Amino acid sequence: MEILRAIGEKILKILQFVAVFIFIIFEEVIWEGIAEPIYKKIRSLELLHKLEITLNKTHVYIVLFLFLLLFVGVEVAGLIAMVYFAQGFMILGTLLYLSKIPIAGFTFWVFRVSQDRFMEFRWFEYIYWKIVDFFDLIKESTIYKNILNQVVELKNVIKNIKNRYFSKNSLFFKNMKNLYLKVKVLWNKESSK
Structure with a gap:
């Protein structure tokens, strides 16, 4: 039994290392290097100031549906890109991943503009804070x-x-x-x- 527990702990540490490494790559390289500048550019566009006014006037269910549609689409594209990477289609995976970044920036902008309205939904607020707590847990880890x-x-x-x-x-x-x-x-x- 002691051997199984030791093996389990080793496997858990390896999985934790991989998860943390991917998180850091996302945060340090993709977010800071690519997505954040795109998000800032998107945020500064005059057209989006008009769109922000429109979003604030639009019923919250429609805005939430738009956000969730974009969010799920971006995440699915990321998963498909990882499948391409795993299958050895590096160029295709890279192109798909890079093409989703501007959409992710726009999706993040929609979230920031509508965050207060989204938080009125208890289920959304619950999921949001669970995700924030999970990221905080990762950031507090020694690994x-x-x-x-x-x-x-x-x-x-x-x-x-x-x-x-x-x-x-x-x-x-x-x-x-x-x-x-x-x-x-x-x-x-x-x-x-």
């Missing part, structure tokens, strides 16, 4: 904190490499520019003959 620290370190390493080699003032960038100019001069001499 999450350890992986997040490693992600932050990796981001700093990448930032340092970028600043060292790819900033306009870096020696590497200047050498590449000089090499390009020399090759260009040689190319022009050869092509003018």
Whole structure:
């Protein structure tokens, strides 16, 4: 029995690690790098200010139906993209996943605009707070904190490499520019003959 419990704990830790890792990838890479800028752009569009007024005037059941339709569609697209990834169709999975991000940004905007109205539904409020509690539970875990620290370190390493080699003032960038100019001069001499 002790062996089974130890195996169960190991499997649970592996599953927890995978879940936390996926959550961090979503939060750090996809949300901060792609979805949040799209959401901010969507939020700043003049057309959406008019749509916000329309949503606020529309019956809450219709807005909730629209939100749930978009939300389920985005989540299903994400699941299908993961199936494509698992089957080895990386390009197709990537294209599907990337194409759902603007729709997810719009869906998030609809949620933010209508959140107070949605919270009037007890079932919606209950599910919302259960999801928030689940995310808080993940963020409080040791595994999450350890992986997040490693992600932050990796981001700093990448930032340092970028600043060292790819900033306009870096020696590497200047050498590449000089090499390009020399090759260009040689190319022009050869092509003018």
